[in-house]
C-alpha cells in the first residue's frame with residue numbers, strides 16, 4: 154500500500170468517526186467503538202468490547218506476537234468536547250473536506266490520531282505482519298473528556314490484565330517547532346503535579362468609613378502579591394526536561410544560561426520550557442469583603458501551583474519559603490489539592506524508536 158493509499162484511508166476513517174456524535178456528556182460512544190471494532194477485526198486483530206455502561210463501551214484490539222515479549226499500547230479516546238453548530242462554518246459532525254481541511258469536532262482531539270493509528274496498524278496486520286514477540290494493542294476508550302469513570306479508569310481498575318503494557322503511546326506533544334535551524338518534535342514523557350493552595354490573611358473587621366478602626370486583611374495581601382509578581386529564579390530539574398535541554402544543545406548544568414540562550418533564539422520557547430524546570434506559583438483568584446463598606450477580617454488569594462513530576466510537598470514548601478517567607482498567625486497557607494505528577498524515563502526502547 155502506498156502512503157497516498159494510507160492517507161486516503163485515514164481521511165475516510167476520520168470522516169466516518171467524526172460523523173458519530175460522541176460529545177461527552179453524554180458520550181454515546183457505542184457506534185464509534187463498534188465501527189472501529191469491525192475495522193480492526195477484519196484486518197486480523199482479536200477484539201474485545203468492554204463496557205461499564207452499554208452505550209459507552211471501550212475497545213481492546215490485540216495483535217499477538219509469537220511468545221512473550223513487551224506489549225505496546227496505542228491509547229486513544231473517541232469522545233469529544235462540546236460543539237455549538239451555530240459557531241461553525243461547517244457542521245461539526247459533517248466530516249466535510251474543504252480547502253484541504255477535514256472539518257469536525259474531534260478532528261484534532263483526537264479522532265485524527267485514532268483513525269491514523271487504526272489504519273496504520275490494520276494495514277500492517279492485513280499484510281500479515283505480526284509482532285516478533287509480545288503484542289501490539291490498540292485501546293480505544295470512551296469518556297476521556299470528563300474523567301474516564303467509564304473509560305480508561307474503569308478499564309484499568311476492572312480489567313487490568315487486558316490492558317497491562319510495557320509501553321504506551323497516548324495523545325499530546327508531538328508538535329513541531331524550530332530551534333537552532335532544525336525542525337524538532339516534542340515528546341511528553343511526564344506530567345507535572347498540582348499542589349494548589351490558599352493564602353489567607355486575617356485581620357479585624359471594621360467600618361470602611363473609619364480605616365484605623367479595624368485591621369484590614371486585604372492590605373496584608375499586598376506584599377504577598379508583590380512577592381508573587383517578583384519571584385526569584387529557582388529550578389528543580391528532573392530527568393525529562395534535562396534530556397530535552399541536551400537535545401536542544403543547551404547545558405542542563407547551567408539553567409540560567411540555558412534560559413537566556415533560548416530566550417535570545419526563540420522567546421516563545423522559553424515561555425514553554427521554563428515552567429518544566431521547577432515549581433510554579435501563579436495567583437489566579439482573590440476574595441475579601443463581601444460588602445463595600447466593611448473592612449474585611451479575612452482576605453484570600455488562591456495559588457495554582459505546579460510541581461515537576463515525582464516531587465511533592467517538600468519542594469512546594471521550599472519554593473513558598475523562598476518567595477513568600479514563613480506563614481504566620483496572620484497569614485495562613487492551606488493546601489486544597491495535592492497530586493504528585495508522574496513520569497516515565499526518557500530513555501527507553503520506545504523513545505529510541507521515536508527518535
Ligand SMILES: [Zn+2]
Pocket residue numbers: 230262263297324
Ligand atoms: Zn484528547
